Amino acid sequence: MTPRTPVNKGRRIVQQLVLVFFLVVLWVMLWDSLTVLSVVTGIILAFLVTRVFYLPPVVLSGRFNILHAAVFAGWFLYSMVIASVEVAWFSFRPKAVGAGSVIAADLRTRSDLMMTLVADTASLIPGSIIVDSDRARGRLYLHVLDADTDEKILAAKKQVYDIEGLLIKALGSTRDLAALKVDPDPLAASAERGGTR
Amino acid sequence: MVLDLISAILILLGAVLSLAAAVGLLRFGDLLSRMHASAKPQVLGLVLIAIAIAIQFPTWATVTTLAIIVSFQLVTIPVATHMVGRAGYRTKHLRRSMLYRDELAEAVDRAEARETARERRREFGTDEHDG
Amino acid sequence: MNGLVITVIIAVATILFAASVFVALYRVIRGPSILDRMIGTDVILASIMCGLGAFMAVTGRTDLLPVLIVLAMLGFVGSVSVSRYVSKSDSMTPGAEAGALSDFSASDWHMPKSETAATDDAQSAREAAWAEDVARGISNVPDGPVEITVRDEVVVPDPGPAEATTASATPDDERGEGAGSGPDAGPDDGLAGPTDEVGRHRHDDGKGGHDGP
Numbered sequence: 399m400t401p402r403t404p405v406n407k408g409r410r411i412v413q414q415l416v417l418v419f420f421l422v423v424l425w426v427m428l429w430d431s432l433t434v435l436s437v438v439t440g441i442i443l444a445f446l447v448t449r450v451f452y453l454p455p456v457v458l459s460g461r462f463n464i465l466h467a468a469v470f471a472g473w474f475l476y477s478m479v480i481a482s483v484e485v486a487w488f489s490f491r492p493k494a495v496g497a498g499s500v501i502a503a504d505l506r507t508r509s510d511l512m513m514t515l516v517a518d519t520a521s522l523i524p525g526s527i528i529v530d531s532d533r534a535r536g537r538l539y540l541h542v543l544d545a546d547t548d549e550k551i552l553a554a555k556k557q558v559y560d561i562e563g564l565l566i567k568a569l570g571s572t573r574d575l576a577a578l579k580v581d582p583d584p585l586a587a588s589a590e591r592g593g594t595r
Numbered sequence: 596m597v598l599d600l601i602s603a604i605l606i607l608l609g610a611v612l613s614l615a616a617a618v619g620l621l622r623f624g625d626l627l628s629r630m631h632a633s634a635k636p637q638v639l640g641l642v643l644i645a646i647a648i649a650i651q652f653p654t655w656a657t658v659t660t661l662a663i664i665v666s667f668q669l670v671t672i673p674v675a676t677h678m679v680g681r682a683g684y685r686t687k688h689l690r691r692s693m694l695y696r697d698e699l700a701e702a703v704d705r706a707e708a709r710e711t712a713r714e715r716r717r718e719f720g721t722d723e724h725d726g
Numbered sequence: 727m728n729g730l731v732i733t734v735i736i737a738v739a740t741i742l743f744a745a746s747v748f749v750a751l752y753r754v755i756r757g758p759s760i761l762d763r764m765i766g767t768d769v770i771l772a773s774i775m776c777g778l779g780a781f782m783a784v785t786g787r788t789d790l791l792p793v794l795i796v797l798a799m800l801g802f803v804g805s806v807s808v809s810r811y812v813s814k815s816d817s818m819t820p821g822a823e824a825g826a827l828s829d830f831s832a833s834d835w836h837m838p839k840s841e842t843a844a845t846d847d848a849q850s851a852r853e854a855a856w857a858e859d860v861a862r863g864i865s866n867v868p869d870g871p872v873e874i875t876v877r878d879e880v881v882v883p884d885p886g887p888a889e890a891t892t893a894s895a896t897p898d899d900e901r902g903e904g905a906g907s908g909p910d911a912g913p914d915d916g917l918a919g920p921t922d923e924v925g926r927h928r929h930d931d932g933k934g935g936h937d938g939p
Contacts, residue, residue, distance in 0.1 A: 428660065481635055489615045489618045489619030494624070499697065501698050529684045543628055547695075551695075
């Protein structure tokens with residue numbers, strides 16, 4: 399294995415600086431004033447906060463594709479509108495909502511950040527709630543709202559995989575990209591294997 | 596003014612979505628389904644009302660604060676619903692009837708069967724050694 | 727004319743906000759479990775936030791924006807703390823987690839228990855929860871449900887959520903990668919997990935004793 403200490407140390411400092419930068423931006427936005435005083439106090443407080451409430455640094459992949467991120471943002475907003483209107487329609491229509499299901503989605507990525515982002519997004523978009531997750535196997539368990547037929551279950555799984563694909567293309571590391579290339583369509587693969595996994 | 600009218604319509608839509616969230620909370624039969632109703636329309640309602648406020652006060656200060664509020668809600672609502680959902684799923688009272696298919700329970704059963712089989716194998720191994 | 731239309735729209739919106747608060751209040755009162763009440767409270771809070779935002783837009787004052795931030799934070803913290811109370815799995819050690827489910831009596835839920843014996847329920851809940859954790863690779867219970875004594879053992883009170891999270895955070899931190907966590911040493915009878923599982927396996931063999939060669 400390559401010596402990890404120098405790479406890790408440099409990487410950690412960069413990540414701490416990124417965190418401090420975002421905290422300073424948040425502080426300045428809360429105070430609604432971009433003066434020297436607010437920036438300086440922001441930097442001091444950000445350092446204090448990151449020292450006192452020490453969190454393990456989130457491992458960024460160091461890759462950010464603007465185009466795919468913009469596509470993801472646009473698609474996210476559009477889908478959020480559709481999903482909210484759909485849930486509102488379910489609450490108002492006279493017919494009761496169908497039974498839900500808890501489905502499992504085997505993600506192709508193994509990194510924590512990607513799994514968290516997929517889980518966050520899947521909570522907001524296609525009408526699903528993350529019930530549990532199996533981090534070792536990269537598996538998310540979601541509860542989907544109106545899923546009383548197999549087609550709807552497959553559609554929900556497809557949507558989760560779509561989210562994951564878009565996120566990997568926007569933010570994923572090279573390993574995730576390779577995993578995406580190996581397995582671009584998990585539903586078709588599992589259908590070949592037989593059964594509705 | 597047109598802007599005031601647009602703001603008013605956005606506020607009305609936000610109110611309709613809030614009511615949809617509450618009515619969904621009332622009508623859905625299962626804890627997990629009710630959480631869908633509580634999470635999704637509320638986020639969109641908040642976004643619409645934030646846009647209405649931003650239309651009325653198009654200054655940088657207000658817009659950035661609204662952006663903070665909306666992004667905070669976007670990040671925390673899924674986390675809160677996940678924690679409530681996980682807590683609700685694990686207590687066996689609440690997941691009884693309204694699930695068409697439950698793949699988490701299947702995984703749990705599989706793991707359980709694997710473990711009892713492993714335990715049994717260990718027992719038999721013990722017997723062989725003692726004998 | 728324009729003013730009248732806007733006034734009517736705002737009045738209808740106000741009525742809808744009030745109605746949503748009352749409907750959610752019904753769920754808070756009626757909800758068969760504490761979690762139902764929690765999400766009812768969350769909906770009330772979010773409706774109040776939206777109503778406050780509408781108030782700001784209508785009366786033209788922005789000094790109430792920090793109130794929205796505080797309300798959002800309160801809602802989040804409330805939801806998370808109630809759910810952590812309900813499923814004590816996050817705050818207890820994984821080995822004792824299975825006992826947490828059976829600690830719950832029916833009075834906490836106000837739902838009729840359809841299963842006959844409380845012990846059956848406790849037993850199945852224990853095994854299911856333990857098996858879940860084994861499947862997820864976080865359980866450090868070396869053997870089967872025999873190891874878990876629910877009524878007899880003294881349940882260690884929660885040392886604090888910070889400790890629990892940092893305890894679980896450090897092994898992940900050590901793995902510290904740049905390109906994805908990567909598959910660990912393969913699933914092994916459903917006990918795949920981070921490297922500290924290996925230590926536990928070794929502990930398991932020493933403790934289990936009479937394994938085969």
